[in-house]
Amino acid sequence: MSSSRERSPGPALGRKNRRNGVLFCLPWLIGLSVFLIYPLCAAFYYSLCDYSVLLPPVFIGFDNYFDLAKDPLFWKSLKNTAYFAAGSVSLGLVVSLGLALLLNSKVKALGLYRTIFFLPSLMPVVASSILWMWMYNGQSGLINTALRVLGIQGPAWLADPAWAKPAIVLMAVWGAGNAMVVYLAGLQDVPTSLYEAAIIDGAGFFQRLIHITLPMISPVIYFNVVLGVISGFQAFTQAFIMTGSTGAPERSTLFYVLNLYNVGFQDLRMGYASALAWVLFVIILLLTWAATKLSQRFVTYDR
Amino acid sequence: MKGRPVPSVLTGVGAAALSVVVAWSLWALPGCSKSSPKQAPRHITYWEKWTGFEGEAMDAVIDDFNSREVAHAKTDPNYAPIEVEKVTISKIEQKLLIAIAGGNPPDLAGHYSFAVAAYADHGALTDLGPLLAKSGFDRSRYIDHYVELGEYRGKTWALPLVPASTALVYNKRLFKEAGLDAERPPSTIEEFDAYAEKLTRWEVTLPNGETHLESGYLPNVPTQRKRLVQAGFLPGEPSWWLYGWGDFFGGRLIDGPETISAANPANIRAFNWVASYSTKLGVDLVKRFRSGFGNSSSPKSAFLSGKVAMVLQGVWIHNYVEKYAPGLQWGAAPFPYPADHPELANTSHAEADVLMIPRGSPHPEEAFQFMQYASTQAVLEKLCLGQQKFTPLKNVSDEFWHAHPNPYIRLFRELGTSKNAVGIPQTGIWNEYKRELDNAVDLIQTLKQPPAVALSEVESKMQAALDRERKILARRAAQ
Numbered sequence: 001m002s003s004s005r006e007r008s009p010g011p012a013l014g015r016k017n018r019r020n021g022v023l024f025c026l027p028w029l030i031g032l033s034v035f036l037i038y039p040l041c042a043a044f045y046y047s048l049c050d051y052s053v054l055l056p057p058v059f060i061g062f063d064n065y066f067d068l069a070k071d072p073l074f075w076k077s078l079k080n081t082a083y084f085a086a087g088s089v090s091l092g093l094v095v096s097l098g099l100a101l102l103l104n105s106k107v108k109a110l111g112l113y114r115t116i117f118f119l120p121s122l123m124p125v126v127a128s129s130i131l132w133m134w135m136y137n138g139q140s141g142l143i144n145t146a147l148r149v150l151g152i153q154g155p156a157w158l159a160d161p162a163w164a165k166p167a168i169v170l171m172a173v174w175g176a177g178n179a180m181v182v183y184l185a186g187l188q189d190v191p192t193s194l195y196e197a198a199i200i201d202g203a204g205f206f207q208r209l210i211h212i213t214l215p216m217i218s219p220v221i222y223f224n225v226v227l228g229v230i231s232g233f234q235a236f237t238q239a240f241i242m243t244g245s246t247g248a249p250e251r252s253t254l255f256y257v258l259n260l261y262n263v264g265f266q267d268l269r270m271g272y273a274s275a276l277a278w279v280l281f282v283i284i285l286l287l288t289w290a291a292t293k294l295s296q297r298f299v300t301y302d303r
Numbered sequence: 304m305k306g307r308p309v310p311s312v313l314t315g316v317g318a319a320a321l322s323v324v325v326a327w328s329l330w331a332l333p334g335c336s337k338s339s340p341k342q343a344p345r346h347i348t349y350w351e352k353w354t355g356f357e358g359e360a361m362d363a364v365i366d367d368f369n370s371r372e373v374a375h376a377k378t379d380p381n382y383a384p385i386e387v388e389k390v391t392i393s394k395i396e397q398k399l400l401i402a403i404a405g406g407n408p409p410d411l412a413g414h415y416s417f418a419v420a421a422y423a424d425h426g427a428l429t430d431l432g433p434l435l436a437k438s439g440f441d442r443s444r445y446i447d448h449y450v451e452l453g454e455y456r457g458k459t460w461a462l463p464l465v466p467a468s469t470a471l472v473y474n475k476r477l478f479k480e481a482g483l484d485a486e487r488p489p490s491t492i493e494e495f496d497a498y499a500e501k502l503t504r505w506e507v508t509l510p511n512g513e514t515h516l517e518s519g520y521l522p523n524v525p526t527q528r529k530r531l532v533q534a535g536f537l538p539g540e541p542s543w544w545l546y547g548w549g550d551f552f553g554g555r556l557i558d559g560p561e562t563i564s565a566a567n568p569a570n571i572r573a574f575n576w577v578a579s580y581s582t583k584l585g586v587d588l589v590k591r592f593r594s595g596f597g598n599s600s601s602p603k604s605a606f607l608s609g610k611v612a613m614v615l616q617g618v619w620i621h622n623y624v625e626k627y628a629p630g631l632q633w634g635a636a637p638f639p640y641p642a643d644h645p646e647l648a649n650t651s652h653a654e655a656d657v658l659m660i661p662r663g664s665p666h667p668e669e670a671f672q673f674m675q676y677a678s679t680q681a682v683l684e685k686l687c688l689g690q691q692k693f694t695p696l697k698n699v700s701d702e703f704w705h706a707h708p709n710p711y712i713r714l715f716r717e718l719g720t721s722k723n724a725v726g727i728p729q730t731g732i733w734n735e736y737k738r739e740l741d742n743a744v745d746l747i748q749t750l751k752q753p754p755a756v757a758l759s760e761v762e763s764k765m766q767a768a769l770d771r772e773r774k775i776l777a778r779r780a781a782q
Contacts, residue, residue: 050778053400054400054403054404054425054426054427054662057425058778058779058782060778063380067771136425137594137595138594141592141594156591156594159590159594199777242562245738246741246742246745249748250742250747250749250751251751262734262735266734267732267734
């Protein structure tokens with residue numbers, strides 16, 4: 001009698017386990033469906049409608065998507081955003097990886113340096129945007145004052161269409177501390193035995209960097225790049241605070257999400273804004289997919 | 304007795320609480336007590352956008368109303384007093400729409416007149432027509448322009464509360480320094496331009512490194528040798544009405560509700576005039592000069608810091624001077640008109656704060672009673688004096704003029720009553736149109752596009768947007 005009970009838990013217990021499993025997952029499942037899947041589907045439906053939020057949506061088929069293809073602001077904002085994402089991700093990668101490499105060495109007061117470089121990324125974007133607005137002030141800003149000492153007449157950063165976007169990219173690099181910490185963690189995982197072997201073989205710093213460090217932390221780089229691209233395409237706050245909702249000067253800082261915000265929340269064209277949101281979703285999806293494909297060639301998970 | 308005894312203090316508190324509840328229910332529930340058959344107050348919520356002294360002026364009006372209601376209820380036991388509660392909301396343009404869309408709007412809202420068209424187009428407002436008719440509303444008590452701001456597509460959606468207008472505001476000290484008569488501001492655009500030249504000053508660096516100050520536009524001094532230290536006029540300061548320069552030349556941004564007229568000849572002329580300042584002063588030199596300015600409502604603003612001598616500003620400039628630049632000697636006059644169009648004298652941008660009842664307001668009747676209260680002369684004068692503006696009514700009491708701290712209040716009011724008082728174009732696509740115009744003015748001021756080209760582009764784009772919006776409205780009406 002007792003042996004048969006030990007042999008199999010029986011169908012009753014199996015059902016109970018399944019039920020408990022589902023119950024434990026339920027909070028997450030409900031959250032996912034209510035806060036993610038439903039809005040995603042609803043936004044897709046609204047993207048096929050005239051929808052001002054105030055009145056019930058009117059179905060119009062794919063008109064919003066056709067209008068979008070002809071909308072110069074859509075293309076302009078897409079170009080600006082791609083510029084920002086490419087600039088902030090590549091520059092951010094170099095700076096945060098460089099900092100991580102430096103901070104991975106054995107110097108005095110290492111913890112202090114790490115804290116200092118990490119601090120800016122703790123600052124809310126709104127606060128740092130306002131701070132950088134002062135720094136970028138063409139006449140009395142810190143940056144131009146410093147440049148004047150070097151004998152350089154700096155540009156009117158945020159008022160100059162040629163400099164406004166680079167200025168916002170530079171500001172994004174300032175917040176590279178998050179990525180730096182992730183790189184640091186990755187660097188500390190690289191087995192020292194590999195370096196020791198390489199040193200015995202006579203490899204210099206750059207050889208070690210290219211043949212050991214980068215391959216070993218490639219999953220971390222991949223992770224940071226994907227996250228960077230996603231957040232780069234969602235850039236909004238900096239431009240909204242620093243250059244206003246028109247994306248002045250001359251729309252050089254009109255980012256994709258800023259345009260979406262204008263269309264949706266200022267003009268109440270929620271249907272069109274939903275179409276914009278879906279296109280952005282697909283773009284980010286494609287970029288992530290492309291990064292994954294690329295990573296299969298360059299990222300090493302084997303240790 | 305099982306368990307621990309209840310401390311006597313707690314029983315005491317419990318008994319006291321119970322007696323309070325009983326007393327309250329006897330007092331508050333109608334029919335429970337014969338001695339005080341009072342009605343429960345009718346509570347209404349009012350969303351306000353102003354904080355600071357403007358908000359306090361509104362508080363005083365609401366307090367008066369609430370105590371008047373309580374007094375009424377005392378004399379008439381069957382009357383349920385209305386109780387207005389003010390809630391201050393930032394970014395009211397968006398939050399109010401979200402609240403209306405969510406089916407949970409306030410009973411009454413204080414908004415800006417420029418929002419009326421878009422709100423009405425989207426069905427966000429209660430048509431005040433029936434309520435006004437029932438109350439015997441006398442439209443002729445109001446200054447025409449301001450009451451029209453609340454009317455759109457043949458219906459009344461909002462009533463003006465606190466109006467405003469704009470005028471030429473100038474720095475008397477800088478006038479005197481430039482040898483100009485501070486009591487005789489320019490009246491035509493041509494005169495204005497001559498004044499602006501005299502009021503413009505540069506720091507010029509000589510080849511030997513010495514610097515000195517010089518007035519005028521100095522076309523012969525190379526750019527690297529001069530730095531702007533004071534401008535007579537910059538069309539971009541303040542940047543609130545960049546779209547509106549056409550008004551002073553007789554241009555209009557819409558021609559009826561269905562036609563965008565951004566590129567009409569008067570507008571092109573106006574923006575050629577705007578561009579002429581960029582040519583005269585130099586785009587980069589102006590950019591550098593302006594980048595040192597603070598926000599228009601701060602001590603570092605172009606006008607308050609004495610960097611720009613003449614600006615287009617609103618009736619609130621008095622408060623700004625008091626707060627940020629006390630002692631600044633300023634004067635105001637109607638903004639100049641082109642000499643060949645004397646009929647355009649007294650042109651002014653005239654907008655108003657308005658009261659509106661959102662669609663779905665739980666108590667529209669009660670909200671309207673407060674609106675009615677806030678449309679009487681005494682109440683409007685109290686409110687508008689508190690906010691240091693003028694009233695939207697034709698009749699003004701002597702006390703109001705005497706008590707008003709702004710020395711130019713009569714001028715600002717006169718501009719509001721002028722036949723050339725212009726409001727923001729009543730079109731549902733105004734937000735989009737304004738962004739497009741702001742961008743065009745940016746291109747015009749940096750001399751990247753000639754005004755005729757920039758404005759034609761705006762016109763064709765916005766006509767398409769207006770047609771699109773009309774199509775949407777038609778489609779909705781067909782459903």
